[in-house]
Amino acid sequence: MTSHSKIDVLICGAGAAGLTLAIELARRGIAFRLVEKMDSPFHGSRGKGIQPRTLEVFEDLGIVDRIIAAGGLYPAVREYRSDGSHTESEVVERAEPTPAEPYALPQMLPQYLTEAILRDRLCELGHAPEFGCELIDFSQGEAGVVARLRRHGNDEVVQARYLVGADGGRSSVRKTLGVDFPGKTLGVRAIVADVVLDGLSRDAWHRFNDGSMERQLAVCPLAGTALFQIQAPIPLEGEVDLSAAGLTAMLHDRSGRGDLLVKSVSWASAYQMNARLADRYRVQQVFLVGDAAHIHPPTGGQGLNTSIQDAYNLGWKLAAVLNGAEDALLDTYEQERRPVAAEVLGLSTQLLAAAKQGDMRRGRNVRQLDLGYADSVLALERPERLHGPYAGDRAPDAPMRGASGRPVRLFDLLKGTHWTLFGYEADRACVAARAGLRIHTVGEGAELVDEGGHFRAGYAVSAGEWVLVRPDGYIAAIVGTEQLGALEVFFQYAECGMPGA
The missing domain is CATH 3.40.30.120 (Glutaredoxin)
Known part of the structure; x- marks a missing residue:
């Protein structure tokens, strides 16, 4: 059975970028739908750093206090030596708030909690994501975009003025558009896992074998939860055991400590690190935001923040054009945000090279307060x-x-x-x-x-x-x-x- 409907904007992907865009459109009274092919919200930590500029965005959206209350600051890094002794250092360069910059330091909050807060805010504005609703295909014409959605085996045809692909690094929207996604695989494969763990305190980010890409191990307490996040590079090929027993074995092997025990695994993933940037952010009436437009190595905590700020940039412009502004305003989205992504990709890659040598320090360059649009036609x-x-x-x-x-x-x-x-x-x-x-x-x-x-x-x-x-x-x-x-x-x-x- 196929039904038909008309809206202004169809957003494909209900992660942080899609949710932020939905909030921006909801605040402005724009008719939209937010669809997500997964049956339920993402439940992993993945992007856990909220940078100061994003905190300012969240203040505007009315959720900054919820974000800060739910999370916490990054702990000191405790680096263990082979003889069992350790040193401690700050991973985040300390800074104090100023009158011009009220948020000086990044906050740690697992991605699933950040997205839950964004969903609550969207609900307050009278909207919600549609989970289990997949974009099957779409085409563009004079009237905008005609998209086919599938939910519970039923197809629906939606006509929208604009479509926004916020559907991640493997974006079906980007692939349908035929937009190239050049870049490179960075030669690093890693695991990330959210676990219940015995044997380590929650007052430090525990690191073992820094400087050895084969045996590095990081275990970080996840603020706002009782979980720890395990991060570790793994061989480029072969299976990896992400069960509680498998992760416990990895901890024993790399830390040299038999007292560490993974009791349960909440979420785990093995992935290749990539740095890629879409050739275009707009094709006629279709836009790419977030990981659909750029993917980063996790070093420096830039990906989630860049994605949220993509949506923050695009939202007000879509609303203005839908309310009568010239369509050329929408061209400034790519003009402004693509150079930012290129700069952030370079920074993340540099920080990855430093992390390979055990240098985890983070300074002002990751806080995104100095990013701007000096070359924009809107300046x-x-x-x-x-x-x-x-x-x-x-x-x-x-x-x-x-x-x-x-x-x-x-x-x-x-x-x-x-x-x-x-x-x-x-x-x-x-x-x-x-x-x-x-x-x-x-x-x-x-x-x-x-x-x-x-x-x-x-x-x-x-x-x-x-x-x-x-x-x-x-x-x-x-x-x-x-x-x-x-x-x-x-x-x-x-x-x-x-x-x-």
Whole structure:
């Protein structure tokens, strides 16, 4: 039996990227469906690091406190020597929050818990993934995408304006499009397993035989759970025993300790490490996000975060175009996100090379706070700035005081689906109110007082300058009052981005 339906967006894949995109569309009143061929949610730890920039995204989505409460910080690394002694070091370079960067350190949270929180948020917005629903095939035409779904043996034909492939590294959407996925297999095969384990404390990330790719072993307590994650390289060929008995044997062999016991296995996988980047992120009305567009080695905790931020970038743009903005806006998704993925792939590969030598240290370069879109057509400066932040950069936070005397965070003003315009010591009457745009003035006698100078320091602004921030928290433009007319194109996107516009 075949039924038919029409929607705006069909999302294939209900992992972190698909869920984030669904939340973004739900917030904007877009008609969509989120389908997942698996019968139930993924239940492994895989991507367990949540970087500071992603925490900022989660603040906007309304779930950052849930994420932090559910997880925890990375523990110190305890490296064991052959004589039984050990050393301890921090895997994450310590940093303190600043007014501009409220989240200084990555959080650890197993992927299945992150996705559960995203599903709860989506449910609050009135939507849910459709598990056990597989995309069988699709075609494109003038009206958009015609897709065939199969659920419980029944086929359904869905007509959508857009299709988004968030269906992982083996993406059927990417393969159907014929998009090449060049890159390389990195010559490393490894296992990852979530287990109940006796014999090791939960106060450290235990590592044995660092520097030996044949015998390395890492056992990390998974924050927010009673589980440990085992990671270990394995031979490129041959079967590997991922049962409790098999993993216990591996622990005994590589640690030299007979007191370690794997009591049960919650999830386990053996995989080849790859670095690959899709040639294209868009083919007509179909887009690729997350692992469907790029796959990374796990070093540095970049893959999950990059995937979430893909969806965060694409969501507001899809909504704006569906509400009347020019289709060319959607081309900026690939223009902005593909170079980021290329940079992150390079970083992950470099960190893998260091990890082979036992160097697990992680610094600012993994936190994704410095990634931006300086070369985007959506980045405007008039006149051109001599020092940052620049158009295309991440918008810094800043604590201020409202005219009523209450403390106000800039991130609280950005939260939501709107664009935001800040005028520093500027005349509010210079800009007319319009749908989808929030306008705030900063300065003595204005609605916001820059009491500690954090806004001026964070944005390096002078009197009479205006800063326009996109819905995804990046600076679209910095202009003087006399150049305000140049913002008109962005204001049109703001109006089109309004829910129900």
